[in-house]
Structure formats: structure tokens, C-alpha cells
Amino acid sequence: MFTLADVYRAAGAPASPGAEAVTLVGAHYDSRRMGAGRLFVAMPGARVDGNDFIADAFRRGATAALCSRQDPAHALDRQVVTGDALAAFQRLAGAIRARSKATVVGVTGSNGKTTAKQAIAAALGADGPVLATERSENTDVGVPATLAGLRAEHRYAVLEMGAQTVGEIAAYCAFARPHAGVVTNISGAHLGLFKSMEAVLEAKSELLRALPDGGPLILNMDDAHYPGLRALARGPVTTFGRGEAAQIRVEAHLLPGAAGTAVGLHAGGASWRCEAPGLAGPVDLAFGAAFATARALGIPDAHAVAGLRAFQPAPHRMSLRRLGSGAVLLDDSYNANAASALEALATLRRIPAAGRKIAVLGDMFELGPFGPAAHHAVGRAAAGLASLVCVGALSVHYQAGALAAGMAPEQIEAFEADPASDAALTAARARVLERLRAGLRPDDVVLLKASNGMGFGLLAEALAADAPAPGSGGVG
Secondary structure (H helix, E strand, O other), X not given: XXXXXXXXXXXXXXXXXXXXXXXXXXXXXXXXXXXXXXXXXXXXXXXXXXXHHHHHHHHOOOOEEEEOOOOOOOOHHHEEEOOOXXXXXXXXXXXXXHHOOOEEEEEEOOOOHHHHHHHHHHXXXXXXXXXXXXXXXXXXXXXXXXXXXXXOOOOEEEEEOXXXXXXXXXXXXXXXXXXXXXXXXXXXXXXXXXXXXXXXXXXXXXXXXXXXXXXXXXXXXXXXXHHHHHOOOOOOEEEEEOOOOOOEEEEEEEOHHHOEEEEEEEEOOEEEXXXXXXXXXXXXXXXXXXXXXXXXXXXXXXXXXHHHXXXXXXXXXXXXXXXXXXXXXXXXXXOOOHHHHHHHHHHHHHOOOOOOEEEEEEOOOOOXXXXXXXXXXXXXXXXXXXXXXXXXXXXXXXXXHHHHOOOOXXXXXXXXXXXXXXXXXXXXXXXXXXXXXXXXXXXXXXXXXXXXHHXXXXXXXXXXXXXXXXXXXXXX
16 A cells, blocks of 8 residues: 555655545556556557546546646646656555565566466465466566555565566566565567577576575576576575476376366475366476475465465466367467467377367567567477468468478468458458367367467457457557
8 A cells, every 4th residue: 555645756746735645555557447546657658648548547436647747627636747657656666665564576487477476376375465466467567566556464475577678677676676586487488579598588587686685586497597597596496397306396187178287296205286277288387386486485385285276377378168169279379489389289289189189370479580480480390280270470480380390281271460450360360260160079179379469369268158259459
């Protein structure tokens, strides 16, 4: 919790009379997320200007706004003016964090951040109240939005931290001041933005460098960059992984009927079993990261396991659903890069099924000049499946990779569409939906995998509901 006076101080402006008495319980940059006691942060953007949504925010119940331009139709003393809304928002988050006694855990990595964050929150939640990043709000505005929700009763805060450039995570850590850090893995996600793997590694390492002396570090021992990351540790290191050398060894087995995944956790001669209903893929590593984090923070194993057994995954991340046709949908449509796409294809192959295995792959964004080769490699990995459906401007590279690996042309369908065009994507998704509705049989397994901007989540929901794929909505 914080006050309107805190907002004025963060903006470097003199507080209005009575500002100390105005209590706020949260903040967000999307006017649609407003309600009583919330601060609307009017962020200028490339496509929309948040200042144009101040009236909408107040209509939806916002108590105050942080903005660069006031709306004269609403109380001016509740609209705090600043020349740099982002900097003021981050200063506000830092002030809220400084007053909190919560143990702050930073979570970063190239893949699996959101599922790991959810699992860590579940494991810690059995020991006390937890604040965790909502969805995947891991950006320069998402991290302070999470911290703005800190309350006195929170014992832990789990912050997901993403990055598209070197220096971003360091900036988050400057105001979030994490006590402990978790790195899920390092791969070529966003390689087009970072330009090199060295830059990716440097960006993710910023979390480690920001930890205090003695700050616990939790690392994936299976990751190729583990030795270099461990060398940066400023405190005890707890490892997880599938190999025997990991302190927390994990294993996963699909439940019968594609009902989910059973995860085995092994540590110090003891073992526990947790089930993740409706979930496939590397959930075992997420659970391993969570169990390792709980151990590093001194939480009893029994508490951590109890929390993991109540784990609720985020949508569109390796979720399994039985469709009306009798086919199984493996929905990993939230986002994609080469490493996570290869993992998704490997998971598809592991699912036992009497029917066919079908992959529907959309463009992977933010790969820059590495994009064609990455799509080609993923296409090669899809060879051997019964069918490949590829969608987007880079679909030709999926197709070329699959053909090069021996897949027959008649097994491949390509739907070219410009990701910058909502109309083109909506039309392409509609054609894919029509093809799947007409062609799926009982016991087939179909994978949906693409970057979030391809809208495959809409396709997944349409398949699950047997309804036409909705078009893309606007952003306010």
C-alpha cells in the first residue's frame, strides 16, 4: 500500500493538501485494469498515448493518475504531473519496496520464466502470503506494477524479469532489490534484439550481479551456461535439473490419457511426487526451480511440496486439452523461440497417442537476421510428424527445413500472412481452424506454437470451444 503523497514524491512534485490521507493499493498502465484504490500510470507509447485514457481510467474507478498531461474533466489534485512517467513509476515502486519486509525473488531466463514464477509462488505460498508477477508482466512497466501491489502482509514477492536489451534487468534490480535470484536457462530467445549470445548472457547475468552478498542463487544445472553463471554467485547456490549431479533432481512422466504430468522431485535421499493436471512439457524444471528456491529460503520441504501440489499454471503454456473431436490439443501458443519450439516438438513426440501428431507453427519474433535459420531448424525438427501446418511471413523457412529433413510435400501446408496485419492474421487463423476442424480425428495430438503476436491463443480457444476464431482486439 502507498499514498498519493508517495506518488507526488516519486514525481518530484509538491503534494496536494490531503494527499497523505489518500491510500492506494495498486497501480497499472492499462486503464482497463483500474478499480477503487488504484493508480493509473499514463505511459506514452509508440501506438497509443496513455494520457488519452485518463478519463477512461477514472470512469473505471481509478483513485489517481500519474501523467504528463492532465484531463481537466477530473480532479486535478488526483492527477500527478511528471515529465517522465516511467522514471517516476519506478521510483514509486522502489519506495514501496524499501518499506516492505518481504523477501524478494527475481526470476529470469530465456524460456520458462512464467511457469517457473508461478511454481515458485505456489511453493512459497504454502509458507506465507506471496505477491507474484501477473501473467508475463516482466517489463520496465510490468515490474513496478507488480511491486505497487506489495502489502504489509506479504512475506514473499516473486518478480519475473524479462529483457530485450543489456541493462534492463540491472535497471529493474536497482529499484526491486532482490534478495534471491533464479535463472531458468539461457538460449537464443530475442537473439535478433541482443545480436549475440554473449549479450543474452550478459543481460541475464545482471540479476546475479545485483544480488546482495550472501544472496541465494538458484540455477539450472542442465544449462550449458551453468558454470559461468555459478562463477558470478555472491552467496549459496542451489541447483536443479534432470541430471544426477543436481541437488534437486527432477523427472517427469505424462499421466495416462494426456491428463497432465507427474513430476518427481529427489533431494538428499528423499523423493516426492507432484501432479500438474492438464500440463505437459518442462514443468518438471519449473517445479525443480521452485523446490530449490524454497529450500534456499529455508522453507520446509513439506510446505514446498504442498504448495506445488496446488499449482495453477498460466494459460497457453504447454497445456493439454481434450477437444470435442476426441483429439488432444497441446497448447503452447503464448510465445515462441527456437529453443522453446524444439522443446514443444519433443513434448509432442513424447505424448502417447494412437492417432497422428500434427504441429501448427507460427512465426517466431525478435530473431532478426537469425530468424530464417531458426525457423529452418525448427522445421527440420518437425519432420517425422504426420503433418506440419505453418503460418506467417517466415512459414517458407519452416517448410524448407521440413522438406530438407525428408518430410513429403503433401504433409506440409503453408499459410503465408504478414504478422503486421491483423486482417491477414485473422484470415490465416480462420483457414487453419477450418482445416483442423475438418481434419482432426479422435486420438490425434495437435501442437500450437508461435510468438504471442501471431494470435494462436485465439486459435486455441476457438478449437476448445468449437467456435470461429475471433479477431484481434485493440489495446487501450
